[in-house]
Structures are given as structure tokens and as C-alpha cells.
Amino acid sequence: MLFFKDKSVLITGCCGTVGKELVRQFLDSNVVKELVGIDNNESELFFLEQKYINHPNSSFFLADVRDSVELHRKFKGIDIVFHTAAFKHVILSERSPFEAVQTNILGVENVIDAACESGVERVIFTSSDKAVNPTNVMGTSKLMGERLITAANSTVRGKGPIFASTRFGNVLGSRGSVIPIFRNQIMRGEAVTLTDPGMTRFIMSIAEAARLVIDSAQLAQGGEVFVTKMPVIQIKDLAEVMIQELAPLHGYEPTDIPINIIGSKAGEKMYEELLSHEETRRTYELPQYFAIIPAFRGLYRKIRYEYHDIVSTTVDRPYNSAQEAYLDKSAIASFLHENNLLSDSQ
Numbered sequence: 001m002l003f004f005k006d007k008s009v010l011i012t013g014c015c016g017t018v019g020k021e022l023v024r025q026f027l028d029s030n031v032v033k034e035l036v037g038i039d040n041n042e043s044e045l046f047f048l049e050q051k052y053i054n055h056p057n058s059s060f061f062l063a064d065v066r067d068s069v070e071l072h073r074k075f076k077g078i079d080i081v082f083h084t085a086a087f088k089h090v091i092l093s094e095r096s097p098f099e100a101v102q103t104n105i106l107g108v109e110n111v112i113d114a115a116c117e118s119g120v121e122r123v124i125f126t127s128s129d130k131a132v133n134p135t136n137v138m139g140t141s142k143l144m145g146e147r148l149i150t151a152a153n154s155t156v157r158g159k160g161p162i163f164a165s166t167r168f169g170n171v172l173g174s175r176g177s178v179i180p181i182f183r184n185q186i187m188r189g190e191a192v193t194l195t196d197p198g199m200t201r202f203i204m205s206i207a208e209a210a211r212l213v214i215d216s217a218q219l220a221q222g223g224e225v226f227v228t229k230m231p232v233i234q235i236k237d238l239a240e241v242m243i244q245e246l247a248p249l250h251g252y253e254p255t256d257i258p259i260n261i262i263g264s265k266a267g268e269k270m271y272e273e274l275l276s277h278e279e280t281r282r283t284y285e286l287p288q289y290f291a292i293i294p295a296f297r298g299l300y301r302k303i304r305y306e307y308h309d310i311v312s313t314t315v316d317r318p319y320n321s322a323q324e325a326y327l328d329k330s331a332i333a334s335f336l337h338e339n340n341l342l343s344d345s346q
Contacts, residue, residue, distance in 0.1 A: 001031045003218045007121075008034040010078045012065055012111065013085030015044035017174035018126060021210035022082055023048065027055050038063035038074055039085070065107035068114065075118035080217060083111050084126045086142070089176055093138040094266050104141035105148070112152040115161045124217045125149045127167040127225065129202055129272040132279075132320075136267025146225055150294050153223035157300045164220035168228040169202025169272055169321075171209045173341045182239055183342070186246045191260040192239045199264075200271045200321040202230040205339040212288065219286075222303045223294035227274045227283075227319065231335070232326040241332045245342055275319035285311040290319065 009026060013019040014037030026032050037060040039045050049060045063070045065085045075081065086104050087093050093100040108125065115123045127146050130139030146165045153163035173179050185192050204212075209228075216226045239259055247254045264270070275283065275290055282293045286307055293305050317323070327335065336342050 001026075001029045001214075004032050004080065004214075006033045007079040008032070008036070008077055009080045009082070010036040010038065010074065011082045011084060012038055013083075014060065015039040015041045015048055016084055016086075016088075017171055017206055018209050018213065019082070019084040020048065021206050022084065022213065023052070023058075025207075025210055025214065027052055027058055033057060034077075035059075036061070036074060036078065040064040065110055066102055068110040071110050071114035072117055075114040075120055078118065079121045081111065081115055081120055081123045082126070082213060082217070083108065083123060084213075086126070086145075088128070088138065090130070090136050090138045090267055091265055093141070094136055097137040100137050100141050104138070105144045108145040108148045112148060112163070115163075116152070116156065120161045122162045122217055122220060123149070123152075123164075124213060124220065125163070125165040126213055127165045129167060129169040129274045130269075131167060132273035132276050135269055138267075150223045150225070150296070154294060154296050154298045155300070156298075162220050162222045164216060164222065164224045164226065166213050166216040166226045166228065167274060168204060168209055168212065169230050169274060170204070171206055172203050172335075173206055173339065178235065178238065179242075179341050182242045183246060186243055186252075186257055187250050189250070189252050189256065191258045192243060193262050194236060194239055194259050195262060195264045195268065196270060197234075197236040197261060198270060199235045200232055200326060201235060202272055202274060202321050203233055203335070204228065204230050205335075205341075207339070215288070219289070219291070219307060221305050221307075222298065222301075224305070225279075225292040227290040227292060229288055229290070230274070231331075232321045232324045233332055234326050237326070237329050237332055241329050241336065242342070244329075245333060245336065271320055271322035273318060273320040275315070277318045280315045280318060283315040284313050285315055287311060290315060 035058045131142035134140040243257045284291045
């Protein structure tokens with residue numbers, strides 16, 4: 001965290017799962033000079049401000065990334081921007097693609113413009129595994145966000161911002177993830193609804209996701225996409241472990257809770273990808289990441305992509321959840337307990 005000492009940090013989407021955790025980690029560490037959070041969720045913003053009311057170096061504002069003028073105002077005097085605001089639900093974005101474009105693509109463009117005009121030092125964009133070979137609107141919009149960030153870095157002049165992206169998979173326990181859905185179904189003694197028993201996913205905890213976003217800001221040379229290494233699970237195994245763990249706590253036998261297969265949703269993949277075949281040709285492997293080097297290098301500044309502890313400068317295969325060994329049920333149970341994901345308070 002010393003990298004951020006005496007820096008002014010702004011977080012878009014500060015009321016979202018990752019944004020809120022970034023706020024917590026920065027304010028708990030007491031290292032930044034100033035933390036500014038912006039979000040368009042009025043109620044959640046109020047509660048977040050109340051939570052940190054004793055932190056005089058924090059301030060929270062109603063703002064939307066669709067509003068370019070307001071972003072220009074808020075970015076003045078800011079050193080580092082973490083752009084986490086986005087529409088993230090696959091099905092809702094499928095139903096309202098124009099809205100997804102406004103926030104997930106044009107919103108990124110607004111962030112880039114405001115950062116360049118305001119003299120921001122670094123911008124880190126949080127992306128998704130759904131951006132790789134996308135099959136839905138949300139993934140496509142996230143891919144466009146990545147490309148805009150990389151293009152911004154390649155065309156910036158002089159001492160303009162360093163732009164980079166970080167890409168990770170499912171954050172278990174986040175709003176809209178399967179964890180609260182499964183937990184509520186089990187609490188009510190209902191059948192757990194599963195789209196497909198063969199579906200696999202990359203997973204990580206909320207705290208880990210935020211920590212790796214913070215790490216990316218320190219590693220970034222410019223234009224990269226940092227891909228987080230993550231464990232893999234079968235969703236069916238997750239459902240069975242949660243039934244085994246939670247059913248007895250709510251007066252049920254595990255055998256009382258069936259699993260209903262409801263079929264895949266529109267735009268949903270059987271497996272997720274974090275690194276495509278095309279990207280492997282320009283990827284470095286680091287201990288906790290893959291660093292995808294831009295295919296189109298900077299026009300106005302020469303960047304030498306050098307990192308500490310490089311594992312390999314060649315990667316020979318894509319990184320997707322269908323090709324990785326997945327956690328067994330014992331390991332899944334341990335992951336859930338270690339990250340307090342079975343609690344009703346999550």
C-alpha cells in the first residue's frame with residue numbers, strides 16, 4: 001500500500017461489490033491522502049458515507065459515469081482512478097443492450113477523457129472473464145472497455161495517464177452471484193436451481209478481487225490487461241456443498257433439498273475464459289497474473305514491459321475453466337468457510 005501514500009484516489013462505482021471493498025481497504029490502511037467515491041445509487045451511497053463518517057479524508061458523491069461534465073469536475077486533483085462502475089448482470093444487459101452500451105462503453109470513454117484532461121496519473125479498469133470471446137452484450141461491452149483503455153494508453157502524449165485493465169472471474173458473495181441465490185433457496189427449503197451440471201467457473205473472494213485490482217495499479221506499465229490466476233469450480237459441486245453445509249442449520253436434511261436443472265440462460269457459457277489463444281502470443285506469466293501486452297504499442301512513448309518475478313515470457317495455451325483442474329468439494333467447503341460466504345450477513 002506504500003505505493004499509494006499521500007495519493008488522491010477516486011473509485012467509480014464505490015457502492016458495488018469490488019468498489020466498496022476497495023474503499024474499505026484504502027481507508028482501513030490509512031495510507032491515501034484523499035479517497036473520493038462516486039456512484040449513482042443514492043441509498044447505498046448514504047450508508048457508505050455514514051460508515052466512514054469518521055474518516056475526514058473520504059468523501060462520497062452522487063455521480064454517473066455517463067455524465068462527462070461531472071467526471072471532469074470530480075477528477076480534478078485526483079492521482080489514481082479505479083473504474084469499477086458497470087452494468088454486470090448478463091441477462092439484464094441482454095434485455096437492455098442500449099443501456100449497457102451507455103454505461104459500459106461510453107462511460108469508459110468519459111472516464112478516459114476526464115482522466116486525460118485532469119492530469120490523472122493512472123487509470124485501472126476492472127474487466128471480466130466474459131470479455132474473452134464474448135457471447136453476450138455484457139461481455140462484449142467489457143471487451144470494448146478493455147480496448148478503449150488500451151487505445152487510450154497507446155495514443156496519450158507526454159506525461160498523460162497510464163491506462164491498464166484487470167480481468168478476473170466470478171467474485172463469490174458479490175451481489176447477483178450464485179452464492180446468495182443458493183443460500184436463500186436452501187434457507188427456505190426450496191430446490192436449488194442449477195443451469196447445467198457441467199458448467200465451470202473461475203472464482204475468487206471479494207477481498208482478493210480488490211487486493212489484486214490494487215496490485216494491478218502498481219504493476220501497470222501502460223495498456224496491459226492483467227489476468228488474475230484463479231481456482232476453478234464446477235457449479236454443481238458448489239450447490240451440493242452448500243446444501244450439505246447449510247441444510248442442517250435451517251432444520252432440513254441435505255436429502256430434503258433437491259437440485260433442479262433449469263438450462264442455460266441466454267448468452268451464458270458452459271465455461272469461462274480468462275486468456276484467449278490469440279492473446280497467448282503476447283503474454284507474460286507472473287506469479288499471480290498473466291500480463292497481456294498490447295498488440296498495438298504506444299505512438300508517442302516507448303514502453304519497456306518489465307516486471308519483477310517474471311515466471312515466463314511465453315504462454316502456450318489459453319486459460320479457461322474447462323481446461324483447468326477444479327477444486328474438489330472439500331476445498332470448496334474450505335473456501336466458503338475461510339471467506340465467510342455461508343453467513344446470512346453476506
